[in-house]
Amino acid sequence: PQEIEELFGVLEELTAQEKTIIFITHKLDEAMRAADEITVLRDGQRVGTVDAGATTRKGLAELMVGREVLLDIDRPSIKTGGVVASVSDLVVDDDRGIQTVDTVDFEVCAGEILGIAGVDGNGQSELIEAITGLRAPEAGTVRLLGDNVTDSSRRQRIEAGMAYIPEDRQDRGVVMDFDLVGNALLGSQHSSEFRSSGRVNWDETREHAKTIINEYDVRTPSADTSAASLSGGNQQKFIVGREFERDPEFVVASNPTRGVDVGSVEFIHERLLELREAGVAILLVSSKLREVQELSDRLAVMYEGEFIDLVDPTTTTESELGLLMAGQQPDNAGGDKRESEPDLTEDPTDVTTDGERA
Structure with missing residues (x-):
């Protein structure tokens, strides 16, 4: 800010x-x-x-x-469940071999949105890639529903209940030259639901693509349209629909509304809150402070590869978050917050969504 x-x-x-x-x-x-x-x-x-x-x-x-838009997010209080996903002592290097994630620990529970705020380039991308199986960590553990998935493939993590909305939709979310039928299949090509006699069941896949288009308001002439022909907002809604239709236990959403119009932002926020209400655990990474403040139940601030603080998003101001994102104490600009590490593995069922102890 x-x-x-x-x-x-x-x-x-x-x-x-x-x-x-x-x-x-x-x-x-x-x-x-x-x-x-x-x-x-x-x-x-x-x-x-x-x-x-x-x-x-x-x-x-x-x-x-072209219509009325709800700009304020209504995030009702709900009781969270048990731990769905956890990260312990995670260390990750970037493509240059430079450490960008430094011994990060956290847990996300059923029915909870854990937000991560930070200026781009402070290790968020590498952290998400390690969690989703796109990058091997140097050390540490990733667990999903109690199982160690640190060395599991993307396919294995999807089958275990993990969905992923990538920060770069065109690089990681869709194949631009594929039509929407082909893009609907991505990540599910080994699922028995879309296979018949060892081959892809294209009729079933086409119906799946149509379901995503209809349920997630993707504006397109047909399922045969290429992803490249869609606007950025419609590409994003299609990716969100595909990932949410996996019926996930854990969703990793990285800048889910980057570069989309305010109407698509409203739509994606509503779907994330619906999943939260259904008991899905959600890790939300965003450079938009309003987004993480309004959607998150707990909010971690990431700076130079570390989680330097865990704050209540309902009582922390945008200015205070901005100072934390720069590595400074809100009440002591220039102080280094890393002197006291936060405990992000505390049981969030002990904290109500208005930030007070139960």
């Missing part, structure tokens, strides 16, 4: 010098903070231009989507 404010300061300096700036963003708050006038595009067409000082987030969202 502090760096964003610095950016806006630079924009103000440039406009004071009579420079003209075109600022393009999906984020309502940024548009209203930075712009004098806001032009809204929807489906490739201009739908209106408004005075930034005279509009509201709600009004701007309705212009962007």
Whole structure:
């Protein structure tokens, strides 16, 4: 947040010098903070231009989507269950062989969303890759439903109940040249549900793709459309639908709403909360502070490969989170929070969703 404010300061300096700036963003708050006038595009067409000082987030969202949008998340209190996924003393290196995750520990329980906040590049990507089986850790253990899956393949983790929404949808979420039928099969090609006599049952796979399209409001002419032909938001909704339709026990969602419009954000948030209410354990990693604050039951802050604090998202301000993300104590800017390590393996059933001890 502090760096964003610095950016806006630079924009103000440039406009004071009579420079003209075109600022393009999906984020309502940024548009209203930075712009004098806001032009809204929807489906490739201009739908209106408004005075930034005279509009509201709600009004701007309705212009962007074409309908009323619920901007505030309703996260009801629910009782969490037992531990579904846990990480112990996890150490992970990046592609250069440099350690980017340093002895991380945490647990996620049934019916809980554990959020991870941090500036991009502080080890979140490598941590998620180690949890989901895309990168081998240097040390430590990953457990799912009590079983050690540290050395398990992606296929084995999927079969064990793990679903994954990747941060880069086009690199890890879909095969751009495949149609939606082929993309619906990804990760399930060995499932008996989609196989017949040793071959892929394409009729069943096509019905599965249609279910995802219909249930998750994917805007496409047909299931035969290539993933590359969809907008980013519709690609994201298709990935979310495919992963949620696995009936998972544990969902890893990494920046699930990056680069999508406010309507798709609302839709994805609703689906995550539905899974939470159904007892699914969710690990949510996002660089959007509003997202992790409003969705998470507990919120860990990651800095330089470590979880440096565990906070109550309902009582911690955006400014305080920003300081923690920079490795500083909110009440002592410049202090290093890593002097006292948080215990993220405490039983979250002892903490109510409003942050108070039961």
